[in-house]
Amino acid sequence: MKGSQHKNIVNFIDAYLLKKDLWVIMEYMEGGSLTDIVTHSVMSERQMGCVCRETLQGLKFLHSKGIIHRDIKSDNILLSLEGDIKLTDFGFCAQIKDYAAKRNTMVGTPYWMAPEVVTKKEYGPKVDIWSLGIMTIEMIEGEPPYLNETPLRALFLITTNGKPKLNDKDSLSKNLQNFLDYCLEVDADKRYDAFQLLTTPFITNADDTPSLSPLVKLARMQKMAERSDDED
Template sequence: MSSSSLRSIPKGDVKLPVIEDDTEIEPTDKYDGPNVNERSRSTSLYKEIIDNGVPSLKRRNNGVSRNLMDCSNHRVYRPIDLEVAYEESKIASQKRRYLSSEDPKKKYSMKGRSLGQGSVGEVFFATDFLNRKVAIKRLVVVRKGKNREPLILREIEIIASSQHPNIVAYIEAFEMKQIGEIWIVMEYMSAGSLFDIVKIYDTVKMPESHIAFCIHEVLEALAFLHQRSRIHRDVKVDNILLHSDGAVKLADFGTAVQLTFDRLRRNTLAGTPYYMAPELIKKADYKEKVDIWSVGITVYELVTGVPPYYNLEPHEALTFISHNGVEGIPTKKNSDDIINFTNKCCLVKVPDERKSAKELLEHPFIETRCPQRDFARWLESINFLYGRNMDDDSDQWACTLL
């Protein structure tokens, strides 16, 4: 779940960088973070907010501009001071709520088996004292001089409050100050990801009914998230995890965001280049329809074995997507239902013309999905074909969570 993950596309060693939510595209007159002096000035205000709450707001007589004033002693604060103090108080609250200072090694046995690795950390297989299997995501807090703690805490907050049968379950998190990491304990998915299926595309093609089942499960997760004004922003085969019982779950909320009343749209560049929607690449305002575009790209890759514009470098692909969109899956050898679903409902350049997750759940293509038990049997047949055991502890199935 990565955020800044790297993964290899089939038929090559090209690795795809995941762009984090690093830079907000805001008006130039908006304050973009404190300098050293402003940070020091905000410290006392931060302590006041913790102790006494946020200072009241008092408008000037002209009713246009406003000062932030503590009415008890008539000290005036600049908006930037309050903004910094609020963010610091929010982070402190998140840490108290979600991060444990206990030693996770006393609760979980780390067996040294890596499930996936990215530029910001690594995911390991582990078991608890009852021998229950879990995945532990170890994230580096400071990377290249940047403190990633707010991003990590946002990821934890979103996934901890997104309990759904089709979303990988969050268990708990630990602050490892001595090594500069945060560890997130997650549900373990024993059959890897859809990327593992794509990697063997030359010998194994997923039937349309199985693709429909997987996409149905993803849409259930997205409908849940979108109803709560949340955007995943990195839907792709790597982040759709599988279990040996046929369960399909959405993972990796490292680039997910929460829309609020004050901010009903986003304009931040985040995600994996080949999967990005045109409006996201252009840094235009966008909402949850960027996830629907990525669903279309996911179907495209499951059908063809590679994402669109795979023959191009990532930055070139971004240019082509933003200007030309994507043609869609080929009409030959594919049913009318999957073509309509992908090309006419998901990969539509104008966001408002894309269907919603809730609408897509009623699409005829989704109606063709197989039962979960049939998908589980199909996974087992692949397991037999490649001599893998999805339920043992050997390093056979990659579980990409970064």
């Protein structure tokens, strides 16, 4: 973690041992997770592009170091009150000796899982790109495909259907549709990598991070209101 300091990753600060317990100090992202925004707000395409750009910058860095995150989803994207975006939760991370190396273990969260992971084929860093595509659908529709299905059924549908269908694809811009096509290409060899995706129009035309700040603050207010209602 010390060797993976980056502006788009929740960075390690310090660690110490106290009465046989290991305490790890990480950056605090007071804005909460992207899930809070996805469930409480409607995002513009340029705001979605901003989230994807910052996530891709973090993934590009990790992949360049031979690290696969393996659990990209809205829960693991944290924001500051200013709209800064950082990846977190590296519990499923895999270190590979070189970029061409492959793994074949089945890990991650089922609904965001790439087909090659589900089928236990050898895979590389592009599994994170598929998950990013599913996370983009989260931002569009409020939840990932097959969320109402059991995890086992969802895994079956991922391998059977390939690229998931959108509820209202025609309402999306061509740039966003193309971006999803690049991320959700079933053939991992043809799927874009982080570097390629960063050059696509959907990303290059995205908003700056401060545009996310109002969404972060609105989500916080709504969560506080919900807690207050629960207490009453």
